[in-house]
Amino acid sequence: MRQLYFQRLALGILAFCCSFGVSAQAYPSKTITLVVPFAPGGNIDVIARSIAPSLAKVTGQSVVVENKAGAGGAIGSSYVARAEPDGHTLLVATTNTISVLPYMLKLPPYKPDSFEPVSLAAISPLVLVVRKDDKRFPNAKALLQAAKSTPGSISVGHAGQGTSNHIAILRLEDASKATFNVIPYKGSAPALTDLMGGQIDFVVDQITSSKPFIDSGNLRVLAVLSKERDPGLPDSPTLRQAMGVDLDASTTAGILAPLGTPPNVVKSLNASLKKAIDDSGVRGRLRVLGSTAQSSTPQEWAAMLNQEASNSQALLQSGKIKAE
Structure with missing residues (x-):
């Protein structure tokens, strides 16, 4: 009887050790x-x-x-x-x-x-971008004036409801007293695609995802949504410089x-x-x-x-x- 007790005790200890080994295995253990x-x-x-x-x-x-x-x-x-x-x-x-x-x-x-x-x-700082060849908007002030003259006539795309891009647009409307036709997308890429295709007028986006199209000449920056100019876009003004609007937005x-x-x-x-x-x-x-x-x-x-x-x-x- 005593021998059986010790056998069971040994099995219990072994099971506990195995269990502990599984739970304490090194992380990460897979992809x-x-x-x-x-x-x-x-x-x-x-x-x-x-x-x-x-x-x-x-x-x-x-x-x-x-x-x-x-x-x-x-x-x-x-x-x-x-x-x-x-x-x-x-x-x-x-x-x-x-x-x-x-x-x-x-x-x-x-x-x-x-x-x-x-x-x-x-x-990532945010930028306001338009098509390179869109002559209606030589600068941010022209875009803002167009939006104010006919509220809701200028369309802007963003990466999705509740994103920093979306909230920045709401803050921009509030600060500039302009009203845009705000269109949500399933990410920045689809919004930028529609912008380059002429379906929308501008996009508020991160520099990170817009820069390849800026560098290729497809898009043009009207303003960066930060207090200071971005070192990677030294010729692009801030919103304050471009519109007289105080807005600091990033992702x-x-x-x-x-x-x-x-x-x-x-x-x-x-x-x-x-x-x-x-x-x-x-x-x-x-x-x-x-x-x-x-x-x-x-x-x-x-x-x-x-x-x-x-x-x-x-x-x-x-x-x-x-x-x-």
Whole structure:
């Protein structure tokens, strides 16, 4: 009887050790997927694809980028919110995707607290771009005058409801007292395609996704939406210089994991992302595209998201945005 007891005890200890070994296995143990909730070719897509190879090198695992566009980023974001919280399915999103968009939906598929913030990734200034050959708008002031003379006649595209692009347009309308025909898209790339095709008049977009078309001569910058001129676009005026409008707008992007991801996994991810994002190659690649690579602690990234959520609640109360 005593021998049977010790046999069972030994089996129990063995089972516990095996169980502990499985739960404590090294992270990551398989391919990491970076979900981009916008169409390929946009700012967030460019940032994710710039970071992915570096993250793969740091972690020793494959890193793939998967686009799940639609509903201003809600489709891809809700997909990650429902994913297994093991750190292998991550979201690359903006403060607006997480902390603005849910307040603009009557039945939001996720909430700001549906995620574990991991790290900031990059900050990208916004620009106001038109077709290179559009002679109606030699400068930003001409565009603004056209919009004011016939409210709603000038169309502007953006990357989706609740994006920083969208909110910047609302702020621009408020600051300039102009009214535009605002058209949402499933990311920056489709909006830019329609702009170059003549379907819309201008786009408010990140430098990161617009710069290839600016460099190729297809698009022209009327103004940058920042306090200072951008070093990569030294000949492009700020909104204050171009329109006399005070507006400072940029897109802050970062990495998030599903709520419930173990703290040790978040810590490991943060350390890996810091190395990947701070890599000189990644920094240089994004700098050329007009974006600044920047990592952070989970707490710093969470504070940015919380501040944006507070701003959204204020916009909702003022009627600037509303749930639809």
